[in-house]
Amino acid sequence: MLCLVTVIIPVYNNIKTLDKCVDSVLSQTYSNLEIILVDDGSNDSSEILCDKYREADSRISVFHTGNEGVASARNLGIKAAKGEYIAFIDADDHVDPRYIEKLVFEIEKENCVMAMCNTFDVRGSISSERLFPKTGKCSVKEFVDDTLYCRAESGTCWGKLFRTADIKYLFRGYNYCEDAFFVVEYLLGSDGYVSVIPECLYYYVRRENSITGAKKTEDLTDALFACEGIRDLCIDKFPGFTKPADAFLVNNAFFVYLNSGHDSSAEGEHLREMALDVIRKYRCKALFNHKTTVKTRMACRISFISYGLLSYIYGRIS
Numbered sequence: 001m002l003c004l005v006t007v008i009i010p011v012y013n014n015i016k017t018l019d020k021c022v023d024s025v026l027s028q029t030y031s032n033l034e035i036i037l038v039d040d041g042s043n044d045s046s047e048i049l050c051d052k053y054r055e056a057d058s059r060i061s062v063f064h065t066g067n068e069g070v071a072s073a074r075n076l077g078i079k080a081a082k083g084e085y086i087a088f089i090d091a092d093d094h095v096d097p098r099y100i101e102k103l104v105f106e107i108e109k110e111n112c113v114m115a116m117c118n119t120f121d122v123r124g125s126i127s128s129e130r131l132f133p134k135t136g137k138c139s140v141k142e143f144v145d146d147t148l149y150c151r152a153e154s155g156t157c158w159g160k161l162f163r164t165a166d167i168k169y170l171f172r173g174y175n176y177c178e179d180a181f182f183v184v185e186y187l188l189g190s191d192g193y194v195s196v197i198p199e200c201l202y203y204y205v206r207r208e209n210s211i212t213g214a215k216k217t218e219d220l221t222d223a224l225f226a227c228e229g230i231r232d233l234c235i236d237k238f239p240g241f242t243k244p245a246d247a248f249l250v251n252n253a254f255f256v257y258l259n260s261g262h263d264s265s266a267e268g269e270h271l272r273e274m275a276l277d278v279i280r281k282y283r284c285k286a287l288f289n290h291k292t293t294v295k296t297r298m299a300c301r302i303s304f305i306s307y308g309l310l311s312y313i314y315g316r317i318s
Contacts, residue, residue, distance in 0.1 A: 002030065002104075004033070004085075005084070005087060005161075006035075007034070007100070008088050009022065009036065009089050010070045010090065012040040014044075018050075021094050022037070022060075023094075024094035024099075028098075029098050029101045033059050034059060034082055037060060037063070038063045038073040040068060040070065071172060072171075075171050078167060085104060086162045089202075093202065096201040102117065102201060107163070107195065110195040112193040113191070115160065116159050116161070117160075117200065118196070119202045121204055122205045137193045138193065143187060144188060149292060168186075177223045177226035181229060188233075215262075217263045217265070221256075230245050233245075243291070247286045249282060250278065250279060250286040253278035254279065256272075257276060260272050261311060
């Protein structure tokens with residue numbers, strides 16, 4: 001008999017994309033699904049559509065909450081999950097019909113702690129592949145290193161299948177980098193391997209008004225705090241990952257500094273000062289670590305010369 005898989009979809013004002021997302025899950029070749037829609041205080045009729053889906057398919061359950069954020073919504077889904085495995089899908093996105101089937105096959109075939117697939121980045125009518133640098137089995141250490149050294153965009157919770165019994169820690173209460181924290185904490189608390197499917201089975205749809213597209217000051221602040229939290233976690237519990245956690249923190253401090261320039265308010269200025277404090281404190285560690293990406297080491301070098309020059313170069317290449 002097929003194992004039950006719980007699919008958790010946080011929903012907040014996704015009326016334009018929710019039907020495509022949920023329909024892609026209902027169309028899965030893997031049928032033994034529990035689909036949890038967590039309406040996080042929507043006010044655009046998404047909440048009504050969630051209830052219509054629940055009425056139409058017995059595999060769907062719906063929770064309505066106040067607007068408490070995506071981390072809280074996913075945590076509610078985890079607590080309610082009955083499946084042996086959990087997959088997270090964002091309501092902006094959609095998945096290939098073979099998505100769950102292939103992930104379940106992979107995690108069971110390899111007896112690994114997590115299975116993941118590659119991704120299509122979708123911007124309007126244009127799709128591009130986002131590929132993890134390895135395929136097949138890799139150790140947890142290799143995967144976490146690749147994630148924290150930013151050699152791959154692999155810190156998302158979507159595009160992956162988790163063993164429910166191995167989820168010992170819930171999402172932290174951030175709106176940015178919360179999934180990187182979750183994935184790193186999940187893996188470092190587990191033994192074994194990650195297995196990567198070469199096919200692109202997840203469609204990540206980039207919207208300008210999404211959290212990652214908008215780059216709001218409060219979300220960028222969350223990013224900085226989350227990355228500091230990952231570093232603290234590694235120092236306290238997993239000291240062998242302190243160096244990659246330093247690199248991850250510095251890389252994201254540059255991201256926060258460079259993407260907060262549009263906010264001239266006192267909050268924006270304070271955020272940039274916090275990012276600069278992190279950069280000044282840890283840039284030498286990142287600079288002299290040969291595993292740090294060339295891009296991050298170059299940013300470290302330029303920061304010793306001029307932050308204005310750094311902002312100019314970033315503006316030209318972004």
